[in-house]
Amino acid sequence: MKDVLRDIAKERMVILYDMALKAVRSGDKDLARRYVELLVDIAGKSRTRPPKSIRRGYCRRCYIPLIPGLTARYRIVSEGKGSRLVVTCLECGWRRRFMIKSRRRSGRDSRAR
Numbered sequence: 001m002k003d004v005l006r007d008i009a010k011e012r013m014v015i016l017y018d019m020a021l022k023a024v025r026s027g028d029k030d031l032a033r034r035y036v037e038l039l040v041d042i043a044g045k046s047r048t049r050p051p052k053s054i055r056r057g058y059c060r061r062c063y064i065p066l067i068p069g070l071t072a073r074y075r076i077v078s079e080g081k082g083s084r085l086v087v088t089c090l091e092c093g094w095r096r097r098f099m100i101k102s103r104r105r106s107g108r109d110s111r112a113r
């Protein structure tokens, strides 16, 4: 039965996130933040982790949904083995790095450039 509740929670999170994105696009950032806060609240109460796309899609500090070019800057920084995605929140300057798993091509290091 818990699974059903989690499904509902997830569904709501997706809907809220979608609404948050729309709110940002229409310029209402406060409203967008409220949706994200609600979403986080649902996640906490239902003890359900939001889908990955959502977890990475908002600022943990100011709760703004991160939209490339609008509220966030996405940069890919390559570092030896793999590369990192650096996300900067344009609202509060918060930064987050994500490792991008480099797909194993050939074991050899093909350093183009």
Ligand SMILES: [Zn+2]
Pocket (backbone or CB within 6 Å): 059, 060, 061, 062, 063, 064, 089, 090, 091, 092, 093, 094
């Ligand atoms: Zn922020």
